[in-house]
Amino acid sequence: MKPHHFFNIFEEERQLYTLNLVPGKKVYDEKLVQRDGKEYREWNPRKSKLAAAILKGIGQIGVRPGDVVLYLGASSGTTPSHVSDILGKEGFMFALDFAPRVVRDLVFLCEERKNMCPLLADANHPEEYASSICEVDFLYQDIAQRNQAEIFIRNVDLFLKKGGFAMLCVKARSVDVAAYPHDIYKKMKRQLEEKYTLIDWKELDPFEKDHCVFLVKKK
Numbered sequence: 001m002k003p004h005h006f007f008n009i010f011e012e013e014r015q016l017y018t019l020n021l022v023p024g025k026k027v028y029d030e031k032l033v034q035r036d037g038k039e040y041r042e043w044n045p046r047k048s049k050l051a052a053a054i055l056k057g058i059g060q061i062g063v064r065p066g067d068v069v070l071y072l073g074a075s076s077g078t079t080p081s082h083v084s085d086i087l088g089k090e091g092f093m094f095a096l097d098f099a100p101r102v103v104r105d106l107v108f109l110c111e112e113r114k115n116m117c118p119l120l121a122d123a124n125h126p127e128e129y130a131s132s133i134c135e136v137d138f139l140y141q142d143i144a145q146r147n148q149a150e151i152f153i154r155n156v157d158l159f160l161k162k163g164g165f166a167m168l169c170v171k172a173r174s175v176d177v178a179a180y181p182h183d184i185y186k187k188m189k190r191q192l193e194e195k196y197t198l199i200d201w202k203e204l205d206p207f208e209k210d211h212c213v214f215l216v217k218k219k
Helices: 049-055 078-087 100-112 148-159 181-193
Strands: 009-012 015-019 032-035 038-043 068-072 092-097 116-120 136-141 160-171 197-203 211-217
Touching: 015 049, 015 078, 038 078, 049 078, 049 160, 049 211, 068 078, 068 148, 078 092, 078 100, 092 100, 100 116, 136 148, 148 160, 148 181, 160 181, 181 197, 181 211
Parallel strands: 068 092, 068 136, 092 116, 136 160
Antiparallel strands: 009 015, 015 038, 032 038, 160 211, 197 211
16 A cells, blocks of 8 residues: 555555545445555545546645535535545535435434534525535535536635635536537636636546546636
């Protein structure tokens, strides 16, 4: 097991791992690995777009230990749990989703992971949860809606600190099922570059078909 060049991420035989914040506990069906008295969680790139982006060679991910994070579209907590590992005990994450059943699962996850807080809310309306969230160092969005770029911009402008990083996961078919994915990516790239500094972007094939991620920095 050797450290990856990104903080608190490790690799062994071309597979990514994070150091388990809650030893002995799985979040999904990931493999737990013991090395030198420490426990690591296998990070599956087919179940996590952030892991896929790392394996596709994205130049930066923007999140580091001790950061405060807003995660939009947390779902059942697969990727958020690995971000929780990266943040460590000094960091903190607001994990937001609008589906009550999903947030119920997040509540159980957050009871074990003390650096996470579940939030039942609609990311389309950040003003409704603005009083519950502080300024954040990093924002991550994985929401499969037609207006996903607008949701991202609205939340970045409201919550991300100046100089902070934000990652947008784009599902092309959710934006326009009939359009060519590359055309959608180009349009979103222009849209993001008008407001932020674009650090990098990667398509996620073969891990996720018709998906890409953008990493931006707030000016």
